[in-house]
Amino acid sequence: MSTEPRTPMMRQWHEIKRAFPDALLFFRLGDFYELFYEDAEVGARELDITLTGRDAGAEGRVPMCGVPYHSVEQYLSRLVARGYKVAICEQVEDPKSAKGLVERRVVRVVTPGSRIEDSLLDARANVYMASVARARQRGRTAWGVALADVSTGELICADAGDNPWELLSAWDVAEVVLPESLAGEDAEAGARALGASVTRWPDRHFDPGHATEFLCRHFGTITLAGFGVPDRSPEAAAAGALLAYVEHTLQGRASQTTELRRWEGEDALRLDPATRRNLEIRQRLDGSFHGSLLWAIDFTMTPLGARLLRRWLDFPLRDRRVIEARLEAVSALVEDGTARAAIRAALRGVQDVERLVARVATGRATPRDLAALRESLRASERVLQAAGPAVAGLLAEHADALQPPRDVLDRLETILTERPPVSVSDGGVVREGVSAELDELRALQRDSRATLARMEQRERERTGIRSLKIGYNKVFGYYIEVTHANRDAVPADYVRKQTLANAERYVTGELKELEDRLLHAAERALQLEAEIFRDLCASVAARVAALQRLAHALGVFDVVAGFAELAAARGYVRPAICEEPVLEAAALRHPVVEALLGPGRYVPNDVRMDADRRFLLLTGPNMAGKSTYARAVALCVLLAQIGSFVPASFARIGLADAIFSRIGASDDLAAGESTFMREMVETSRILRQATERSLVVVDEIGRGTSTYDGLAIAWAVAEDLILRIRARTVFTTHYQELTSLEGRLPGVQNLTMAVEERPESGEIVFLHHVRPGAADRSYGVHVAALAGLPEAVLARAREVLASLETGGQGRAWPASTAPGDVPAPVAAAAEAAQADHPGAPAAASQLSLFGSVGAERRAAHPLERLLRALDPDGLTPREALNLLYEWKRRFGREERP
Numbered sequence: 001m002s003t004e005p006r007t008p009m010m011r012q013w014h015e016i017k018r019a020f021p022d023a024l025l026f027f028r029l030g031d032f033y034e035l036f037y038e039d040a041e042v043g044a045r046e047l048d049i050t051l052t053g054r055d056a057g058a059e060g061r062v063p064m065c066g067v068p069y070h071s072v073e074q075y076l077s078r079l080v081a082r083g084y085k086v087a088i089c090e091q092v093e094d095p096k097s098a099k100g101l102v103e104r105r106v107v108r109v110v111t112p113g114s115r116i117e118d119s120l121l122d123a124r125a126n127v128y129m130a131s132v133a134r135a136r137q138r139g140r141t142a143w144g145v146a147l148a149d150v151s152t153g154e155l156i157c158a159d160a161g162d163n164p165w166e167l168l169s170a171w172d173v174a175e176v177v178l179p180e181s182l183a184g185e186d187a188e189a190g191a192r193a194l195g196a197s198v199t200r201w202p203d204r205h206f207d208p209g210h211a212t213e214f215l216c217r218h219f220g221t222i223t224l225a226g227f228g229v230p231d232r233s234p235e236a237a238a239a240g241a242l243l244a245y246v247e248h249t250l251q252g253r254a255s256q257t258t259e260l261r262r263w264e265g266e267d268a269l270r271l272d273p274a275t276r277r278n279l280e281i282r283q284r285l286d287g288s289f290h291g292s293l294l295w296a297i298d299f300t301m302t303p304l305g306a307r308l309l310r311r312w313l314d315f316p317l318r319d320r321r322v323i324e325a326r327l328e329a330v331s332a333l334v335e336d337g338t339a340r341a342a343i344r345a346a347l348r349g350v351q352d353v354e355r356l357v358a359r360v361a362t363g364r365a366t367p368r369d370l371a372a373l374r375e376s377l378r379a380s381e382r383v384l385q386a387a388g389p390a391v392a393g394l395l396a397e398h399a400d401a402l403q404p405p406r407d408v409l410d411r412l413e414t415i416l417t418e419r420p421p422v423s424v425s426d427g428g429v430v431r432e433g434v435s436a437e438l439d440e441l442r443a444l445q446r447d448s449r450a451t452l453a454r455m456e457q458r459e460r461e462r463t464g465i466r467s468l469k470i471g472y473n474k475v476f477g478y479y480i481e482v483t484h485a486n487r488d489a490v491p492a493d494y495v496r497k498q499t500l501a502n503a504e505r506y507v508t509g510e511l512k513e514l515e516d517r518l519l520h521a522a523e524r525a526l527q528l529e530a531e532i533f534r535d536l537c538a539s540v541a542a543r544v545a546a547l548q549r550l551a552h553a554l555g556v557f558d559v560v561a562g563f564a565e566l567a568a569a570r571g572y573v574r575p576a577i578c579e580e581p582v583l584e585a586a587a588l589r590h591p592v593v594e595a596l597l598g599p600g601r602y603v604p605n606d607v608r609m610d611a612d613r614r615f616l617l618l619t620g621p622n623m624a625g626k627s628t629y630a631r632a633v634a635l636c637v638l639l640a641q642i643g644s645f646v647p648a649s650f651a652r653i654g655l656a657d658a659i660f661s662r663i664g665a666s667d668d669l670a671a672g673e674s675t676f677m678r679e680m681v682e683t684s685r686i687l688r689q690a691t692e693r694s695l696v697v698v699d700e701i702g703r704g705t706s707t708y709d710g711l712a713i714a715w716a717v718a719e720d721l722i723l724r725i726r727a728r729t730v731f732t733t734h735y736q737e738l739t740s741l742e743g744r745l746p747g748v749q750n751l752t753m754a755v756e757e758r759p760e761s762g763e764i765v766f767l768h769h770v771r772p773g774a775a776d777r778s779y780g781v782h783v784a785a786l787a788g789l790p791e792a793v794l795a796r797a798r799e800v801l802a803s804l805e806t807g808g809q810g811r812a813w814p815a816s817t818a819p820g821d822v823p824a825p826v827a828a829a830a831e832a833a834q835a836d837h838p839g840a841p842a843a844a845s846q847l848s849l850f851g852s853v854g855a856e857r858r859a860a861h862p863l864e865r866l867l868r869a870l871d872p873d874g875l876t877p878r879e880a881l882n883l884l885y886e887w888k889r890r891f892g893r894e895e896r897p
Contacts, residue, residue, distance in 0.1 A: 007057040008101050010036075016089055016106060022199075023087040023109055024079065030095075032066040033088075040065045046082060047075055073119040076110055080120060083197040085111045107251055112197045113175025114249035116151045116358060123352060124306035127151065130196070131177040131242035132164045132187065133206050135234045144234025146242040147171055152354040153256030153361065153548060155243060157235040158263035165190040167265065169273045170314050175199060177245050179206040201245055208232035211240020215260065218243060218253075228262040235262070256361035258545040269316040269641050270658035272689070274682045278663040278697075279634055280592070281313055293635060296595040297644065299565045301347040304354060304551055305558025312559065316641035318655060320577055326560065326643025328393030331574055333564035334645070335390075340568070342386030343561045349379030350558075353551035361541045367420035367429045367533065370540070373547075374412040377404035380550060383557055394643070395560055401553035405543045415536050424530050427522075435532060441525040448518040452478070455511070463489050470511070478515040479505040563644045570594065572645035575636075576652040581693055583609040583637065583728055587649040590632035591639065594647060603768040604648070607633050609728045613749045615721065618732040618770070619739060620753030621779035623786070625768040626732040627663060629753075630697045633730050634659050637695050656695045656728075660686040663699040676704030680713075687720055696721060696729040703734070707884065711735045722747060739774035750774045800885065 013036060017025050024043060026033035035043040036054070040063040044051035053061040067075045072088075079086055088108045095102050113129025115121050126149045133144045143160040145167055160167045168176075176191035177199045191198045204210060212231045215224060224231050229239070239260060246254045277285065281293045289295050294313060300306045317323050333340040351372040359365040360373070384402040391399050420429045432439060456470045465486040472478050476497055482490055483503045494506035540547070566572060570591075587604035594602040603625075609616065618626050636646045640653045662682045683701060690696055701717055702710030714735055721729050722745045731738075742750045752775045754767040764779055781797050789797075872880070 007055075010056045010059070010062075012101060012104060016087075016104065020087040020106060020109065023085040025087050025089055025106075026067075026072070027089045028069065028091050028104065029066070031069055033069055033072055034064055034066040036062055036064050038063075042084070043067075043079075046079060046084070073117055076117070077120050080110055080112050080115060083112055085109060085199075109249040109251065111175055111199065111249055113148075113173070114150045114246065116355070116362070116364065118352075118355070121151055121355070123303040125310060126154075126172055126307050128171050128173050129175040129177060129242065129245070130168050130171070130173045131201075131206075131238045131245070132160075132168075132182065132190075133179065133208075133211075133234045133237035133241065134182055135208065135237065137234075142234045144236070144238040146235065146238035147173070148242050148246055148257070150246055150249065150254075150256075151358055153254070153258060153358050153544070154261075155239060155257050155259070156261050156263050157229060157239040158265060159233070159235050165193060166272070168194055170271070170276075177201045177242055179203045179241070199245070201241060205241035205244045206237050208234070208237040211237045211244075214240045214244060218257070219260065224260065227260040229260060250362055252362065254362070255541060256358035256544060258548060267318060269318050269638075269656060270689075271314070271316070271638075272658075272660065272685060274685065275659055275661045276314075278661040279631060279638070279659075281638075282310070291592060291596060293592055293638075296592040297563075297566055297639070299562035299569075300558045301344055301562070302350045302554065302558050303352040304350065304555035305347070305562060307354075308552075308555035309559050309562070312642045313638075316638055317643065318641070318657060320579065320655060323577055323641060323643050323655075325393040325397070326563075327574055327577070327645075329395040329560045330393075330563045330567065330643065330645060332390045332392035332395070333561055334567050334574075337568065339386060339388055339390035340561055340564050343383055343390075343557060344565065346379055346382035346386050347554070347558050347561070349382070350376045350554055353547065353554060357540075357544055357547045357551065360537050361544050363537070365537055365540075366422055367416065367424060368422055370412060370416055370536065371418075371420050373540070374409065374416060376554075377409045377412070377550075380404050380554055383554065387557070394556060398553035398556045401549045402557070404550060405546045408540055408543050408547070411536060411539055415532065424533050425526060427526055427529060430529050430532050435528060438525060438528045438532070441521045441528065444521040445518060445525065448514060448521065451514060452518075455514070463491060465489050471505075476505065477507075477519070478511055479507055480511065481505050560643075567645035570599075570647065571649075572647050573649060573651060575640040575646050575648075577640065578652065578654050580654045581611075581614075581728055582652060582654040583607060583633065583695070584653075585633075585636055585646070585648040585651040588632055588636055588651075589647040590628050591635055591647050593628055593632075605629055605632075605768075605770040607636075607770075612747060614726060614747035615718070615729045615731060615741075615745075616749055616751055617718070617738055617741060617774075618730060618751045618753070619734070619736065619775040621755060621764075621766070621775065622783050624753035624755060624766045625770075626753055627699050628768075629770055630699055630730045630732055631661075631663065634661055634695060634697045654728075655693070657691055657693040658689070659695045659697070660690050661697040661699075662686060662701060663697060679704045683713075683717060687717065687725070690721075690725050690727045692726045694725075694727040696725075696727045696731075698729065699732045700734065701731075711737060714738060719745070736774065736776075742774075755779060 013025070013027055016027070017039075024035060024039045026035065028034075034040075034054075036056075040051060043049065044063075044065045047065075047067070049065050049067065051063055051065050054064040056062045076086055086109070087106045088110065089104050090107045091102050091104055092107075093103045110117075110120070111129070113127060115127055121127060128147045128149050130148075131146045133146075135142050135144070141162065143162065143164040144157065145160045145164045146155065146157040147168075148155050158167060173191075173194045173196045175198075176194065176196045178187050178191070178201065180200045181203050188198050205214075209232055212224060215236065216222060219227075224236055229236050243254060243257065246257070271279075271281070276282070279293065280291070283289055283294075284291045294310065298306060298309055300309055317326075333343070353373065353376050356365070356369050356373045356376070359369055380402050381404060384399060387395060387399070415430055415434050417428060417431050421427070430438060432442075452470055456468070459470075459480065460466055460468045463482075463486075465482055467483055467486065469481050470478060471481055479497055480494065481500075481503050482494075482505075487504060490504070490506065493508055495508065496504055497507050498505040567574075585607050588607055589602045589604050607616075607629075618629065620626050632647075636648065636651065637653055637656050637659060639646045640651065641656065646653075662679065679701065683698070686696055686698070698717070698721075702712075702714040704710070705713070714733055715738060718731055718738060718741060721727060721731070722741070726747075739750050742748045750773055751770050752773050754769040754771050755775075756765040756767055757763075758765065781794060784797065785794050
């Protein structure tokens, strides 16, 4: 790219581009935003638009592409979604009055994390940008993080300990701002793991002293102590740097940010990323929203409530007092259905106050934004009136904030027309009676139009030309149009202005004088309306903090009323919250499955966990409902600790400090993790982080490896949860051997999924009912039949299963199989298995997986000899499976301790 373009316009482009080298420059030229050079090549490729060229003087023709200004946001959304930054360069003076080159400057930098336009945002979700700062404190590396939602003005910081990425994983982070000295491979990998884009920002912004001073200037304080943030701390460094970057993207002061909040993570119930994924809180494992917990319980009416509900789900509470305040508020509205319905009806008039206020504060509000804010303030008064005596608990704490700032509402109602246009330049924004000068100008315009009509009629009468008409266009202004057929009747005082195919256009002195007066009135009226609108926006912006408090209060009323509607519609009950590590629920249901099935189709179950029943070991066949039951228990605790009623007929829940889940498995190819590795990583996290106050849900651990390895791991994990961690645990498994833990280790109770067998048809029916005891069969062949396996395969499977279960004569090969057809390694192992009878092992003095251990174990068990003699590399998968079934038949019925 040449550094000295010849044309003035391209010189201007280069000067602006140098200030924004990492952004695509949308350069306004008339009705288009144009991109040049490499920006044009990227834009044409990503937006699928035509790449053309433009003469740049001495440089010759350079690449160019463009998009219409009136539809720019649809193009922005595509670029930002793909991680690009876009600098919007506007014409900041009227081309008509410009002397020479029109002045242009960047008015906004749109990035993945700095979106404020409604068309680029999900109304029901926050979009955060984050920053990460590192410092050395007392001989260790300390991390601070900050998060900002530019569209709402929220700014949060936190001490991230030694792992900033785990903390950030709980938030919807679209962009991570890193100091240039930190932006290396590891840090960028952490950001990419969040699905976020990376921005490098100069180190000086992250200096703790510089950042603290910047924040103090912004908030008008001398210290950050009032926000609970230590001066010159890593979190202050992260917050100051992030706010500076926000102002860079806005190209102005972030006036919508009126508060800095310090995040205290220890106040929230902990949900690690695996648990959020496994419990399908925000989305299902396949990425869809339908069928998630949020989908099932979101009864909110406004974007404010929807975003707050997400926040509550992301960070359930541990403070019993705050939980009870939420439950008390929900209870009041459950009992008062009239108030609940009235509140929800009033909330329909509330729009996105948070984002409206942010646009006002940053100077980007339209007349319709102010009209929407006015309607929302009116609705907030109706919400408060509707609540009446039903205001209790948390709602009582926020009731006062629902009173709209009277000065703001009065000005909006007095100044703004009832249905203002999209743009101030369209006119009709300000009511009659607000400005005497504006009223005069409008009257003049009305009178001038009447004068034009009278002039047209007079000229027709004077000239006798009945088709004569007075018109207007932007090029020639007002004119008198006469058809060629009547040209001879044109008076001498008509001055010809334009010739058309069928007519001539003329002007007169009187018409020009009227035009000047009329156009001046229209221009001055628009100018005056713009001034009044700016003053109105300024008065609203002065009350940003109060309006943000009102927005939060509306969100609280919306979520609480939604919880009450959910409880009333689906028969949820208020849980009794206690400090003891118990979990009792009668007729518990899974909130999502119940919503999907519809009323009356879900089979409820009871759960009871206390000091004598801390570890529920659940066995049963696939498809019988083990995982659903386990998830229902976890979601019951989660709902209770966000302040919601729960899907049960009774519930008593001891506060948990964390919920951990290990449910399902899938390969993570991008991270290089197999199913089993991922399973073990998640299990390791549970065993290292769970406490006695945690709730742990483990589903089918160990199935990702060989049977013996899997059983050994499952057994050891279960022992650790029971004996060392002592957490409340629901542990589902197909390993029947684990059921021997009941009665031998404290707090273990066996549960199983009830199955009804129908001997006459050989069919089974899954009852989805949990009962005490252990499963005696896995019903795998029956499940295979339900899955639609071919009948020939099922018949052979039943034949092999019967042979293995009865220990009958011969192997499980078909009778017609010739000796030479049997794979040699399998045949040898099978013959050896038939020759050896395992016998009954001596009783073990301690729990073990496969009989007695230590000195009491025999020197060479037949199975051990077979394993030692086996060459696994010489087996095909089918041979290995057949061999496993044979060993199961011969050795699987040994007496166990």
